[in-house]
Amino acid sequence: MSATPAGLRQSAATHAAEYDELDRRIIVATQDGLPRVARPYHAVGEQVGVTAAEVMARLQRMLERGVIRRIGAVPNHYKLGYRANGMTVWNVPDERIRELGEQVGALASVSHCYHRPRHLPGWPYNLFAMVHGHDRNEVEAKVAEIARLLGDADRGHTVLYSTRILKKTGLRIGG
Amino acid sequence: MDVLDRQIINELQGGFPLCEHPFAEVAERLGTSEDELIRRIDALLTDGTLSRFGPMYHAERLGGALTLAAMQVPEADFERVAVLVNAYPEVAHNYAREHALNMWFVLATESPGRIDAVIAAIEHDTGLKVYNMPKLEEFFVGLRFEA
Numbered sequence: 001m002s003a004t005p006a007g008l009r010q011s012a013a014t015h016a017a018e019y020d021e022l023d024r025r026i027i028v029a030t031q032d033g034l035p036r037v038a039r040p041y042h043a044v045g046e047q048v049g050v051t052a053a054e055v056m057a058r059l060q061r062m063l064e065r066g067v068i069r070r071i072g073a074v075p076n077h078y079k080l081g082y083r084a085n086g087m088t089v090w091n092v093p094d095e096r097i098r099e100l101g102e103q104v105g106a107l108a109s110v111s112h113c114y115h116r117p118r119h120l121p122g123w124p125y126n127l128f129a130m131v132h133g134h135d136r137n138e139v140e141a142k143v144a145e146i147a148r149l150l151g152d153a154d155r156g157h158t159v160l161y162s163t164r165i166l167k168k169t170g171l172r173i174g175g
Numbered sequence: 176m177d178v179l180d181r182q183i184i185n186e187l188q189g190g191f192p193l194c195e196h197p198f199a200e201v202a203e204r205l206g207t208s209e210d211e212l213i214r215r216i217d218a219l220l221t222d223g224t225l226s227r228f229g230p231m232y233h234a235e236r237l238g239g240a241l242t243l244a245a246m247q248v249p250e251a252d253f254e255r256v257a258v259l260v261n262a263y264p265e266v267a268h269n270y271a272r273e274h275a276l277n278m279w280f281v282l283a284t285e286s287p288g289r290i291d292a293v294i295a296a297i298e299h300d301t302g303l304k305v306y307n308m309p310k311l312e313e314f315f316v317g318l319r320f321e322a
Contacts, residue, residue, distance in 0.1 A: 018236055027237070033220075033229035036213045038196060056193045059230060067236045073187035073216070074227040080184070087272065087279070098312065105314035113314040116243065119306050123276070128243075128308075158274070166269035166278070167261045168226075 018065050022050065026058050034071070082132040085162045086139040088146060089125035091118075091155040097127060100153055104129050107149070109142040124156060136161065176224065179207060183215055184225065185321060191228075240287040241267075242309040244294060245276040246301070253277070259300045265293045276306065 019027070025048040035043040041059075042052040062068040077085070092100050097115050104127065105113035112130040129146060133139040139159065147154050182205050192200050202212040219225040234241045248256045253271070260266055260280060269280035284290050294305045 027230075027232060030229050031232060033227060034191070036198075036217050036228075038198060038209060038213070040197065041193070041195075052195070060193055062230070065236065066233055069231040069233050071191040071193070071230045072189065072228070073184065073191075073219075073225050074231070075184050075188065076223050076226045079222075079224045085270075098314075101312065101314035114310040115312040115314070116308040116310055119308075123306065160272040160274045160276075160279070162270040162272050164271040166257045166271055167266055167280070168268050 018067055019062065022048070022054075023058055023062060023067070025049075026055060077132055081134050084133045084136045084139045086131045086133070086136075086143065086159040087162070088129045088131050088143055088157060088159050090127040090129070090146070090150065090157040091124040092127050092150060092153045093155070094126065096153055100150060101127055103149055104146055107142075107145065109133075109145065125158070131159075179205065179211075180215060180219060180224070183212065184219065187216070187225075187228065234283055239283060239285050240290050240309075241284075242282050242290050242307055244280055244282060244297075244308060245306045246278045246297075246303050247276050248278050248301075248303060250277075256301050256303065260297055263293055263297065265289065 026044060029044050029047045034040045037043050039052065041055045045052045045055045048055070059068065059071065063071070090104075101113055101115055104110055107129075109131055110129045111132060112128070114128045115126060116128050118124055118126050131139050131142045131146075133142060139161075143157070143159055147157065186201060186205060191197055194200060196209065198212050199209040202209045205212065207215075216225070216228055220228060246256070246260075256278065257269065257271075260278065261269055263282075265282045265284050267281045267283040269278065271277060272279050282290055282293055284293065290307070290309075294307055298305050
């Protein structure tokens with residue numbers, strides 16, 4: 001497993017909607033995926049009533065603004081043999097969380113990395129890093145790598161393995 | 176899954192071009208034909224090897240909100256609670272995990288204010304506390320698997 005280069009991104013909770021009505025029609029037309037035809041942007045354009053050039057320009061603009069993270073494929077990691085899925089959670093000093101989060105996120109073995117709130121007393125963990133492996137041994141080796149990186153800043157951690165997917169659908173916005 | 180399928184999966188995680196004939200462009204890079212590439216992607220989507228192909232939208236920048244939430248569900252009640260939780264269209268993913276907090280789900284709503292309402296409704300339906308763990312900061316997103 002490899003990871004794309006890490007980059008710190010601002011929490012987006014305060015972003016206002018950064019798209020207009022035509023963008024919205026394009027989003028609704030493509031949120032289930034791109035048509036698999038030779039000229040997919042023409043197909044989307046026909047659906048929403050604009051030219052392919054306009055569709056491409058809008059998608060490009062949404063990419064630049066971060067409304068679209070990327071255009072591409074998402075594999076089902078189970079099907080690729082990544083059967084162990086560990087949500088690793090760490091209790092690290094709040095004043096160092098940004099520095100440490102960036103370092104942990106930069107590890108090739110970590111696919112998502114977030115600062116989340118503690119719920120004391122039962123849940124002291126504030127740094128979440130998702131780790132995938134072919135089996136639990138592989139995940140444990142990656143957890144050890146994170147622990148080494150954190151050193152003294154690791155005030156306790158645990159790994160929550162998933163045992164079952166109870167539901168999995170995509171994000172939906174209304175048409 | 177053969178070598179070309181693996182190449183397609185790896186290539187398409189890196190991005191898909193915005194141009195007149197994007198499949199032809201990717202096919203050329205991979206040394207295959209446009210028709211063959213389209214056939215392969217369709218097959219990988221059909222058998223579930225790929226779960227999505229297209230633009231990945233960023234929920235918060237669309238004006239929506241996401242959060243991760245957890246519950247401590249008594250084992251005997253687990254299936255009943257899963258049905259109640261999953262019934263909400265805002266529940267995008269839900270995983271059983273090995274921990275006292277044994278049910279973890281992602282809520283995706285069209286507006287930030289809706290998150291609290293859905294959490295309150297789930298607490299009401301289930302009689303259980305929902306621990307809301309919204310991201311305070313995102314250090315990395317870029318799930319990528321080598322096929």
